[in-house]
Amino acid sequence: MTSYMELDELKNLWQAEDKNLDSRITLNKAQLMKMNMENATGGINKIINISLLGRNMALIYCFISTGMAIFMIDAIEYSLPAIFGGLAMLWSFISHLSIEKLDYNDSIVQLQKTICKFRIHLAANAKYDIFIVALWFLSIVPIFIKIIYNVSLYNSHKALAIFCLVACVALALMIALSRKAYTEYDRTLKKSEAHLSELIEFETKNLHE
Amino acid sequence: MLEKEQFIGILNEHKRLLYKVTYSYCRNLDDRKDLEQEIIIQLWKSFRNYNQEFKLSTWIYKIALNVAISHYRRDVKRKQTNEPYDDAVFQIAEEECCTDDTINKTELLYKFINKLDELNKAIIILYLEDKSYKEISEIIGLTETNVGTKINRIKRKLKESISLLND
Numbered sequence: 369m370t371s372y373m374e375l376d377e378l379k380n381l382w383q384a385e386d387k388n389l390d391s392r393i394t395l396n397k398a399q400l401m402k403m404n405m406e407n408a409t410g411g412i413n414k415i416i417n418i419s420l421l422g423r424n425m426a427l428i429y430c431f432i433s434t435g436m437a438i439f440m441i442d443a444i445e446y447s448l449p450a451i452f453g454g455l456a457m458l459w460s461f462i463s464h465l466s467i468e469k470l471d472y473n474d475s476i477v478q479l480q481k482t483i484c485k486f487r488i489h490l491a492a493n494a495k496y497d498i499f500i501v502a503l504w505f506l507s508i509v510p511i512f513i514k515i516i517y518n519v520s521l522y523n524s525h526k527a528l529a530i531f532c533l534v535a536c537v538a539l540a541l542m543i544a545l546s547r548k549a550y551t552e553y554d555r556t557l558k559k560s561e562a563h564l565s566e567l568i569e570f571e572t573k574n575l576h577e
Numbered sequence: 578m579l580e581k582e583q584f585i586g587i588l589n590e591h592k593r594l595l596y597k598v599t600y601s602y603c604r605n606l607d608d609r610k611d612l613e614q615e616i617i618i619q620l621w622k623s624f625r626n627y628n629q630e631f632k633l634s635t636w637i638y639k640i641a642l643n644v645a646i647s648h649y650r651r652d653v654k655r656k657q658t659n660e661p662y663d664d665a666v667f668q669i670a671e672e673e674c675c676t677d678d679t680i681n682k683t684e685l686l687y688k689f690i691n692k693l694d695e696l697n698k699a700i701i702i703l704y705l706e707d708k709s710y711k712e713i714s715e716i717i718g719l720t721e722t723n724v725g726t727k728i729n730r731i732k733r734k735l736k737e738s739i740s741l742l743n744d
Contacts, residue, residue, distance in 0.1 A: 378686050378735070382705040385683055389593045392670040399664045400585060403614065412647050413619075472623045472640045473631070475718025476699055479643045563650065570696050571719060 412483055416469060419490060422497075423464035429504055430457040436511045445522045446511050453507030456500045463493060477571055484564040491557035498546050506535055584624055588617065588666075591637050594706070596667045598638075601690050601702055602645040610665050616644045617666060638708075638716050642699045649695045689738055693731065700727055 433454030440446040466489060470479060510521045510531065521527045588595070595616060603609040619640050627636060690698055696717070703713045710721045710728075717724065 378689075379705050379707065381682055381686055383707065386593055389596060389669070393592045393596050394668050394670070395585070395589045395592055396664055396666050396668050397585065399666050400588070400617070403617065403666075413622075472619060472643060473626070473628050473636070474639075474643075476639065476643055476646065476696070476716060477718035479639075480646055480696075483647060567696075571723075 412486075413470065415490070416467065416486065419464065419467050419486075420469070423461055423467060426457045426461040426464070426500075430454045430461060433457060433504065433508060436508060440511055440514070443522075446514065449507035450511060453504040456503050460497060460500045463496075464489075477567060481564065481567050484560045484567065487556055487560035488564065491553040491560065494549065494553040498542065498549075502539060502542055505538075580624070584621060587624075587633065587637075588620070591634065592667055594634065594637060595641055596669065598641045598645055598702065599667070601687065601698060602649050602695070604687075604691065606665075612645060612648045613666050615648060616641045619644050632712075635712060635716060638703065638706075642702070642716070646695045646699065689735060692738070693734075697727065697731055700724065701731055704728055704731075 431454075433450045437447040437450035437454065440450065467486065470482060472479065474482065513519050513521060513531075519527055521531050595613070599609050599612050599616065603612050620637065623636075623640055627633075631639075690701055693701060700713060700717060703716060708716070710724050713719075714721045714724045719727070
């Protein structure tokens with residue numbers, strides 16, 4: 369049966385299947401109506417949207433830090449960490465500027481390359497992002513405590529000790545919890561790099577043969 | 578005509594194309610429903626920005642194949658957490674008219690397509706759809722020469738598969 373089958377004959381078979389399928393496939397309009405297409409987001413787009421939101425939030429956090437630093441300008445022990453926290457957030461925002469929404473009008477190779485590069489970028493920056501958020505919290509929390517509870521962490525050894533202890537526990541917890549995430553990010557990074565190499569090889573291999 | 582009605586019309590017109598893409602990339606029914614849903618969502622999202630320069634079928638192929646490849650590449654973990662919809666959008670009735678030979682050949686064809694990697698799978702689907710090398714190169718993003726070379730390679734692979742089956 370199969371001895372005569374070549375790709376061109378398969379093409380005829382494929383096209384004959386078309387006619388057969390035409391009468392067999394029905395569009396389930398009820399199901400289509402049930403789908404909330406306006407608010408739904410497909411897999412990769414969801415991750416990109418979250419990343420874009422995170423990137424823009426970093427700029428807002430930078431403004432908050434700057435505002436706080438200005439507010440506490442006379443107390444260098446508060447304003448300096450806030451400036452560093454703000455700069456870290458600004459760096460995070462700038463480093464994620466390359467993230468952009470996918471253009472499905474791009475060719476398959478181009479779009480898949482963009483997805484790979486996005487995944488590589490995300491995985492490579494994940495570790496820094498976690499520490500930037502931690503640094504920002506540590507820089508901003510003393511100011512909030514000062515404003516809301518009127519407690520000067522840096523003037524009270526006891527309060528400073530408690531803050532340092534809480535910060536250490538929080539950091540340790542964050543590192544412990546993020547270890548699993550790091551492994552996951554590294555796995556994604558390696559997979560995406562391998563996929564990107566495959567794509568480049570797919571794109572160029574025959575040109576050099 | 579309402580935008581959504583127009584969109585449903587387009588889906589109806591290209592239901593075979595969309596079914597074949599999803600069937601070529603996912604043999605598992607739940608997974609296929611999940612992919613179907615993602616393709617439709619992406620088509621809808623891109624519908625307002627549809628570039629009239631492209632033929633409608635070229636545009637649909639680009640989106641459907643891109644989503645299918647990304648879906649294929651995604652972690653297995655996600656599949657366990659993402660609940661698929663209850664019913665498929667493209668519902669297929671049982672075969673009635675076909676002979677066993679045709680059914681076997683069609684099954685063989687899908688088996689062969691299934692063996693290819695996701696990018697070659699896209700090329701072969703477009704080739705079987707009788708798209709010109711120019712159109713295939715535009716959708717895939719390769720030169721026409723490169724597309725030709727890849728198709729020849731797939732043909733060689735098919736011959737090898739067939740001779741293996743005959744042995």
